[in-house]
Amino acid sequence: MYIEHPEFIIERAKDLPLWRYMDFWKFLKLLNSSELYFPNVEMMGDQHEGKIPQKIFDLMLKEDELLGRKNKFAQNYKEFIENRLRKKTLILSWNANSTESFAFWKMYAKEKLGIAIKTNLDRLKNSVKDAEENIYIGEVRYYDDNKPTYRTGNTFYTFLTKNNYYEFESEVRCIAQIENDNTATSKNIKVDLDELIEEVYISPFAEKSGLLEIIEFLREKNNLSFKICISGVNDTWI
Numbered sequence: 454m455y456i457e458h459p460e461f462i463i464e465r466a467k468d469l470p471l472w473r474y475m476d477f478w479k480f481l482k483l484l485n486s487s488e489l490y491f492p493n494v495e496m497m498g499d500q501h502e503g504k505i506p507q508k509i510f511d512l513m514l515k516e517d518e519l520l521g522r523k524n525k526f527a528q529n530y531k532e533f534i535e536n537r538l539r540k541k542t543l544i545l546s547w548n549a550n551s552t553e554s555f556a557f558w559k560m561y562a563k564e565k566l567g568i569a570i571k572t573n574l575d576r577l578k579n580s581v582k583d584a585e586e587n588i589y590i591g592e593v594r595y596y597d598d599n600k601p602t603y604r605t606g607n608t609f610y611t612f613l614t615k616n617n618y619y620e621f622e623s624e625v626r627c628i629a630q631i632e633n634d635n636t637a638t639s640k641n642i643k644v645d646l647d648e649l650i651e652e653v654y655i656s657p658f659a660e661k662s663g664l665l666e667i668i669e670f671l672r673e674k675n676n677l678s679f680k681i682c683i684s685g686v687n688d689t690w691i
Contacts, residue, residue: 461591
């Protein structure tokens with residue numbers, strides 16, 4: 454179920470559509486299972502994801518020194534986050550944007566069978582109401598590498614902050630944490646598809662008529678009501 458948490462803030466994305474780009478086969482799996490795939494942080498393809506940047510770690514070490522800490526707080530905190538929590542923290546990312554993104558089509562759905570799911574914050578929250586796991590939803594905060602700041606009061610903080618090089622992603626994250634299973638690297642989490650999917654956009658790279666017919670068939674087969682849209686990205690831009 455969706456759980457509120459003070460570390461998870463929604464400001465700029467509150468009234469924006471949320472987008473998730475994927476290939477058709479992942480979309481088909483979603484429709485067949487009514488489950489969203491949440492990988493853990495180590496599986497997200499970015500080796501720096503969920504790690505404490507060196508400049509921030511240096512600040513933590515200085516604070517240890519200033520406060521006269523003898524317990525190596527900074528080092529222990531870093532090891533706990535990077536060696537334990539990265540394995541137990543599951544993340545599903547969405548792009549908050551008023552329109553579909555040419556860049557995201559290129560990055561995540563460039564194949565001829567790519568699609569994008571469009572939803573919004575309320576729909577996303579409602580879609581996980583029957584999930585067994587606690588789901589937290591919040592915006593990623595972007596920091597200036599020349600002005601590093603940090604907080605150690607909550608372990609979610611590390612997974613909600615990224616370098617401002619990534620600010621173009623305008624990312625909203627759904628986060629769950631595995632409590633007891635030390636072997637799991639990902640999890641499929643139950644969602645209400647009618648709540649989740651407001652619209653489905655067909656990739657500008659796709660053979661549109663054929664894919665449109667397939668998605669229409671799947672919509673009827675699963676008794677869903679989402680609108681099907683053709684990407685507004687002009688083919689001549691590609």
